[in-house]
Amino acid sequence: MMCPTGQASEPGDERVAHSTDAVFTSLLEDSAEELYEQAPCGYLSTLMDGTIAKINATLLDWLGSDGAQVVGQMRFTDLLTVGGKLYHETHFAPLLHMKGEVSGIALDIKAAGGRRMPVLVTSKVKESQNGEPLLIRTTVFDARDRRAYEAELLRSRQAAEEARREAEADRERLQEALAVLQQSLLPSALPAIPGLEAGSYYHTASPDLLGGDFYDLFPLDADRWAFFLGDVCGKGPQAAAVTSLARYTLRAAALHDSDPVSVLSTLNMVLHERYSSGDTRYCTAVFGVLERGDDQVGIHLASGGHPSVLLQRADGSAQFVPTPGGMLIGVLPQAQFTAARTELRPGDTLLLYTDGLTEARTGPEAQLYGEDALHDFVTAQPAAGPQALITALTGLLAGFGEGLDDDTALLALGIPPLSAPVSET
Structure with missing residues (x-):
């Protein structure tokens, strides 16, 4: 046998053609009534x-009934559950109308x-040529698999919720x-020092990290x-x-020997011995001693790798108290620490802070806030x-928003101005 192209057809091609023809012939022989049923x-x-005038075999099989029991004997709502009947009367039928x-x-x-x-129902009103409603045609789809899927999906969502x-x-x-643990690492309240004021x-x-x-x-x-402020890595x-x-x-070290350099040296020895093998741990810190005089308070302090403290004077000026060369605490068995002395007079405030403040990011380019900006602010x-200074700095920190991504500790010590009453707290 020759194909339309002039080439001989294979026997397998003939079998496929005959099979396809048989399928189309079978489809053509299906009557409309058989397709309906x-x-x-x-x-x-x-x-x-709502009286049922005609129903196909598929729906009768689902109902477990025959046509004689349904056609002319039942209404569509008789096929529904109680909840379905209520919904049909209150929503379905009015919308259809x-x-x-x-x-x-x-x-x-x-x-x-x-x-x-469970089923999905679609209904449509058939009208006469004059627009008069004649009957309602309804299609009913099996929704058991869909309902089971929805139920499983709901259970999954409920479980996830x-x-x-x-x-x-x-x-x-x-x-x-x-x-609670974080608070246990800080003093619950600063002690009262007669003639001085303290804020923190x-x-x-x-909230998820200590x-x-x-x-x-x-x-x-x-x-x-004695006072101190520090920052552990x-x-x-x-x-x-x-x-x-x-x-x-x-x-403990301060009660034994209150010299600031000696105190920091003791801390360095303890940390180095404790963490010299394995997970190395270190910190920065400022330690100092306040000593009251007649009209002033002497300050003797030392720093180990920590930002310089800032002194706000009563005349409105501010200056850092330099402690250059102070080393990180706990890294080396012998560390060098720098001491400094200054004094507080009425209206003066000494500010200690951790680098969360000066390393905050600001502006559209996320620049470091820095010590110069802090000096200008104070x-x-x-x-x-x-x-008052702590309150102002608290507002500053809040203004950083997401730019403040590190913990920040503040400690301020000072003598109230002469025009203000001396605080006992």
């Missing part, structure tokens, strides 16, 4: 009052064996525990008070352990005492 979905036609068709409505029918069968709520509750409990503030960058900043103020004897439980060790070491503030 054996459709993969349910069909029914009802009078305008107003719009002439309703599509894709989810209902349940009473299937064979008393089972509920429950997991999310549990995770949020766990996080809240963790944050609460971390907040601690900003936590993340920070390593710390500070303290405590008496050495009747006329002398890193975050988390390991940093918190170093913070706790540093705080108690500084307090100079612009009225010399109203430590607490």
